[in-house]
Amino acid sequence: MSDESHRVGSRTASRKPWGGRFRSDTDAAVERFTASIHFDRALARYDVRLSAAHARMLCEQKLLSPEDLEALLQGLERVGEEIEGGVLPLDPALEDVHMHVEARLRELVGEAAGRLHAGRSRNDQVATDLLLYLQDSVSAAQHGLHGLREVLLARAREHLDTVLPGYTHLQRAQPVRLAHHWLAFVEMFGRDAARFRDLSERLRAAAPLGSGALAGSTLPLDRQQTAEALGFVAPSANSMDAVASRDLALEFLSDCAIAGVHLSRLAEELVLWSSAEFGFVELADAYATGSSLMPQKKNPDVPELVRGKSGRSIGNLVTLLTVLKGLPLTYNRDLQEDKEPVFDSAATLRDSLEVMAGALATLRVDVPRMREAAGDSLLLATDLAELLVVEGVPFREAHEAVGQVVAHCLEAGRDLLELSHDELRAFHAAFPAGAGELLSLERALEARKLPGGTARTRVAAALDTAEQEIAAALATLDAGATR
Ligand code: ARG
Numbered sequence: 348m349s350d351e352s353h354r355v356g357s358r359t360a361s362r363k364p365w366g367g368r369f370r371s372d373t374d375a376a377v378e379r380f381t382a383s384i385h386f387d388r389a390l391a392r393y394d395v396r397l398s399a400a401h402a403r404m405l406c407e408q409k410l411l412s413p414e415d416l417e418a419l420l421q422g423l424e425r426v427g428e429e430i431e432g433g434v435l436p437l438d439p440a441l442e443d444v445h446m447h448v449e450a451r452l453r454e455l456v457g458e459a460a461g462r463l464h465a466g467r468s469r470n471d472q473v474a475t476d477l478l479l480y481l482q483d484s485v486s487a488a489q490h491g492l493h494g495l496r497e498v499l500l501a502r503a504r505e506h507l508d509t510v511l512p513g514y515t516h517l518q519r520a521q522p523v524r525l526a527h528h529w530l531a532f533v534e535m536f537g538r539d540a541a542r543f544r545d546l547s548e549r550l551r552a553a554a555p556l557g558s559g560a561l562a563g564s565t566l567p568l569d570r571q572q573t574a575e576a577l578g579f580v581a582p583s584a585n586s587m588d589a590v591a592s593r594d595l596a597l598e599f600l601s602d603c604a605i606a607g608v609h610l611s612r613l614a615e616e617l618v619l620w621s622s623a624e625f626g627f628v629e630l631a632d633a634y635a636t637g638s639s640l641m642p643q644k645k646n647p648d649v650p651e652l653v654r655g656k657s658g659r660s661i662g663n664l665v666t667l668l669t670v671l672k673g674l675p676l677t678y679n680r681d682l683q684e685d686k687e688p689v690f691d692s693a694a695t696l697r698d699s700l701e702v703m704a705g706a707l708a709t710l711r712v713d714v715p716r717m718r719e720a721a722g723d724s725l726l727l728a729t730d731l732a733e734l735l736v737v738e739g740v741p742f743r744e745a746h747e748a749v750g751q752v753v754a755h756c757l758e759a760g761r762d763l764l765e766l767s768h769d770e771l772r773a774f775h776a777a778f779p780a781g782a783g784e785l786l787s788l789e790r791a792l793e794a795r796k797l798p799g800g801t802a803r804t805r806v807a808a809a810l811d812t813a814e815q816e817i818a819a820a821l822a823t824l825d826a827g828a829t830r
Pocket of ligand 1: 383387443444469470473678680682683684
């Protein structure tokens with residue numbers, strides 16, 4: 348290497364904050380390969396917040412003059428706006444958001460920018476930024492989930508007396524109220540929101556900042572101060588754990604994946620129910636799409652994509668699990684691969700919740716069609732067997748007798764409800780009356796008055812309970828946000 352290229356290389360390499368020990372340039376492909384600025388700029392606002400807290404603490408610890416602090420705080424605010432507003436040119440040579448913030452700060456405030464990095468590393472910085480990002484994301488996820496629950500609840504209230512078949516194995520099983528069916532999803536999404544709420548506690552428990560690259564710092568940093576300034580309860584207990592761990596990101600991805608799977612089940616029902624074969628519902632025009640070829644088509648692309656995108660959320664969880672598996676302590680650059688899955692799952696969940704809430708709020712329900720499907724009297728066969736149990740017959744014996752009754756109906760083309768007392772008695776002596784006197788769809792719904800059952804009073808009470816629970820959860824969430 349000539350002296351000339353040596354000097355050029357040296358000058359270029361030293362543009363980087365770590366360039367001091369390097370004598371030649373980074374390969375251009377390596378710069379592109381290692382850069383994360385095109386996605387981690389989403390952390391800019393957190394990096395700026397963190398830097399301001401760190402600068403204030405350095406000043407109190409006499410490691411920064413009040414004048415430098417003032418300049419840094421003003422500069423940081425401006426850098427944050429520039430990155431958020433998309434006006435700061437992004438340069439892959441500067442790798443990531445942390446170096447962009449620092450480099451721009453140097454342009455704005457000069458030498459003071461060089462004092463900011465005292466006692467910190469990008470390793471504790473990025474770990475802290477990510478926790479701050481996740482705190483906002485779990486709050487957004489809870490709002491989105493409760494928003495969807497509110498829509499489901501409102502639609503359920505409208506359809507307290509709408510009856511449809513409940514299914515097992517996608518075969519008609521027993522009649523249920525549509526309200527009861529949708530309240531099942533209100534429960535699932537309620538647990539999903541609770542998972543995010545639980546995670547939010549852990550996300551605030553311990554601030555990595557002050558852990559340095561891995562082993563802390565020789566400088567007299569006040570870690571409690573920066574932790575509290577950023578809304579954490581305390582500084583992290585172990586500097587190596589703090590920079591090496593991403594299990595809270597994993598937990599977030601897992602919570603997103605579970606909610607995504609629940610969304611996919613609800614979405615699948617909208618797809619099925621809007622088919623001509625079911626004909627139970629019709630999506631509003633605003634939530635459906637057409638075919639470029641077949642003029643008659645109205646396609647459920649929105650629920651299909653919600654169903655499909657749950658695959659991403661599952662994939663993102665598996666991605667980060669795989670990145671972390673077998674990784675030695677502490678920080679390794681592999682950890683940079685944590686961010687895109689996290690950002691993608693957060694956005695996917697947010698968008699899926701939004702469009703599902705809209706699709707459900709505007710969904711047209713074909714009440715007579717559901718009722719007709721539920722009117723199949725064989726859906727009452729279990730009730731007939733349970734009537735025999737009340738007469739003292741062992742359930743297995745009752746099941747067998749009613750099974751024979753059903754087989755007879757199917758073979759003879761008879762409706763179960765037509766069978767007289769005498770006809771039933773041919774199958775079991777204990778039948779107390781004719782099927783028409785014993786069974787009806789309304790009776791089947793009302794007879795299930797146990798907690799969690801389909802009786803009107805039970806479902807009406809469940810609607811009220813869910814409404815109160817959602818309101819309380821949202822109030823707690825908003826109180827937490829203003830804390
Ligand atoms: N962009 C990096 C990441 O997201 C920041 C930490 C880089 N640290 C380092 N020593 N290279 O993981």
